Amino acid sequence: MDDSTVELIRDSLGPLLSGMVKGTVPLTAVSFVLGLVVALVVALMRLSPLWPVSAIARFYVSVIRGTPLLVQLFIIFYGLPSLGATIDPWPSACLAFTLNVGGYASEIIRAAIVSVPRGQWEAAQTVGMNHPTALRRIILPQATRVAVPPLSNTLISLVKDTSLASSILVTETFRKAQELAAPTYEFFTLYMVAAAYYWVVCLVLSFAQTRFESRLDRYVAS
Amino acid sequence: MTSKRFLIAPVAALMVLGLAACGSDSGGSSGSGSSENKEPLKVATEGTYAPFTFHDEKTNELTGYDVEVVEAVAEKLGREVEFSETTWDSIFAGLEAKRYDVIANQVSITDERTAKYSFSQPYTVSSGVIVTRADDTSVTSAADLKGKTSAQSSTSSFGEAATEAGAKVEAVEGFTQAVALLKQKRVDVTINDSLAVLDYQKTSGDQDVKIAGTIGEETQQAFAFRKDSDLPAEFDTALDELRADGTLAEIAEKYFGEDVSGGTTDEETSTPSPSES
Numbered sequence: 358m359d360d361s362t363v364e365l366i367r368d369s370l371g372p373l374l375s376g377m378v379k380g381t382v383p384l385t386a387v388s389f390v391l392g393l394v395v396a397l398v399v400a401l402m403r404l405s406p407l408w409p410v411s412a413i414a415r416f417y418v419s420v421i422r423g424t425p426l427l428v429q430l431f432i433i434f435y436g437l438p439s440l441g442a443t444i445d446p447w448p449s450a451c452l453a454f455t456l457n458v459g460g461y462a463s464e465i466i467r468a469a470i471v472s473v474p475r476g477q478w479e480a481a482q483t484v485g486m487n488h489p490t491a492l493r494r495i496i497l498p499q500a501t502r503v504a505v506p507p508l509s510n511t512l513i514s515l516v517k518d519t520s521l522a523s524s525i526l527v528t529e530t531f532r533k534a535q536e537l538a539a540p541t542y543e544f545f546t547l548y549m550v551a552a553a554y555y556w557v558v559c560l561v562l563s564f565a566q567t568r569f570e571s572r573l574d575r576y577v578a579s
Numbered sequence: 580m581t582s583k584r585f586l587i588a589p590v591a592a593l594m595v596l597g598l599a600a601c602g603s604d605s606g607g608s609s610g611s612g613s614s615e616n617k618e619p620l621k622v623a624t625e626g627t628y629a630p631f632t633f634h635d636e637k638t639n640e641l642t643g644y645d646v647e648v649v650e651a652v653a654e655k656l657g658r659e660v661e662f663s664e665t666t667w668d669s670i671f672a673g674l675e676a677k678r679y680d681v682i683a684n685q686v687s688i689t690d691e692r693t694a695k696y697s698f699s700q701p702y703t704v705s706s707g708v709i710v711t712r713a714d715d716t717s718v719t720s721a722a723d724l725k726g727k728t729s730a731q732s733s734t735s736s737f738g739e740a741a742t743e744a745g746a747k748v749e750a751v752e753g754f755t756q757a758v759a760l761l762k763q764k765r766v767d768v769t770i771n772d773s774l775a776v777l778d779y780q781k782t783s784g785d786q787d788v789k790i791a792g793t794i795g796e797e798t799q800q801a802f803a804f805r806k807d808s809d810l811p812a813e814f815d816t817a818l819d820e821l822r823a824d825g826t827l828a829e830i831a832e833k834y835f836g837e838d839v840s841g842g843t844t845d846e847e848t849s850t851p852s853p854s855e856s
Contacts, residue, residue: 435756438763526749526765535668535750539734542695544672 365543369550372533377554380529384519388451389512392458399463404470414463421460427521429453434525450522454515462511469504470496502573509566513559520555530554619659621679622649626664627753630778630834631685644834648702649683649802651826655817666752667732671696674803680810682803685772687736697806699814701799702827704841707737708773711791712761718768721794727767730757737770740795754779762787770794774835799841 402414421429434449444452473496481491523532534551538544624632624645632643641662653660663679670682674696688698711718718724725745731738733750741748749766751757757769758779768791776790804810821827827840 435759438759443763443765523750524752526751526760532750536733538672539668539738540691542671542675542691544669544675548672 362543362546365541365546366550369534369537369547372537373530373550373554376528376530376533377558380522380527380532381516381519381555381558384447384450384454384522384527384529385512385516388454388519389458389515391451391455392515393462393508395455395459396462396466399459400466400470403463403467418460418463421457422464426453426457426518427524429457430521430525446522446526449525450519450527454519454522457518458511458515462508465504465507465511466500469500472503473499502570505566505570505573509562513562516558516562517555617656617658619661620649620653620656620681621661621663622653623663623665623670623673623679623682624649624684625667625670625753626662627755628667628684628775629782631775632683644703644830645683645685647830647833648821648827649681651821651830652802652814652817655820656813668734668750668752671734671803674805677805680804680808681814685775685800686803687798688801689736689739692803695806697804697808697811699802699804699811700818701801701841702818703774703800703839704797705772705774705800705839706797707740707770707794708776708790709792709794710758710761710769710771710776710788711767712764713787713789715767715791718791720792723792724768724794728765730760730766730769736798737772737794741768741770744794758785758788774839778834 399414399417402410403418405411405414430450430453433444433453434446437444477495477499478491481495486494519529520531522529523535528536530551534547538547541547624641624643626632626634626641628643630643631645632641634640635642641664646662650660661679663673665673667684670684673679674682685703686692686698688701692698709718709721709724718727721740721744724741727746728749729738729741729746730749730751731741732753733748738748738750746768749760751760754769754771754775757766757771760766761769773790773793779785780788780790802811802814804814818827822840828838831838831840
């Protein structure tokens, strides 16, 4: 590595970090939290005995999982204005990622709820709990432990997927790298720095996942 | 059994398409004598930038001014052409990564690029224009761009021009998206090649945008190569011949109704002096 490359890497650390802190991380955090709310609602709709309710949820999940994320982003950002709804880049990206997480995570949550033994519901009923209370106090806590590993997967995927927002004018880590590569034509170097940033964030998340799992394990009967 | 018969047509169509993709129409068939022992010429182009490089509506074939010029050059060199269609922002990255050997995509010759890449002699001379919404009267020249927002490919010379004029640049992949953002009032202007804009207005009949003014000086567009390439010299010879026999003018007439290929340059160097931008 010659000096100019080293210098370029040093000069790029700051701007890319700001892309991470101001772009990638908030975009991921907001979309993931909102996405989980959507996912929980959709999962419960899927489990509803009323077939129209579960059909709507099934349709939603099918659309989200059956179309590319990049296409979803473009429909929301470039497509909706022709229907009269012009949404700014940031909210557009949040909306797309929230809907995306909502679709994928709802299946994880549904499977986790179903994985809790039937006997737990029955036990909750015998002590006089109604359905919502049983769900909240008995079922969801146990389902959470089951759902943590696959949901961590979703979160880590989301961190990397947010780079797609660079294509709809959102300035995040990858867009910053491209901006710096534009005048210097040092694409390879800057893409490597960007990749390193993503990797570090994902390593941190993986570590957090391991810690979180072992904490939750204390509540699991063994 | 009948269900199988329905499959035959699409499968046959796919095979025909596949065959058609193997040989470009002007590159000759794969058996043409002189090109047998030569590697195909690997060319990068956007394929989404009319009238320079685009897909014909009817045939879906890749065509355009730049495409035809590079095909004519390849024919002179006795080589097949193999196109890679890439977005503009990653087109130079691919060149460096040796995914292809030449870029045929209206690459303007600038100082920064001459430092990093080799160029052929120019095959287009044009200027940049500022495009605004038709009802916008606030922009008539580059001086009015201060504080405005412009949609550009971040690595394009027009992007640089916009930044220099004091505009905030929103990065997009190409002209099509830039026009979409402009019409959706998400940006105020976009700067692009006068030829591209005129062609867009002509073919789309779009009345919502207009050319509000010009920016910068005349620029020269040329084929770009890696620094270590020996292709520029070959290209220059071929382009000289194509200029002399009227082929270049003919291709230009076809797309622009005028010869935009620039005058003959007597420079023997593969890096003509870039116009100040």
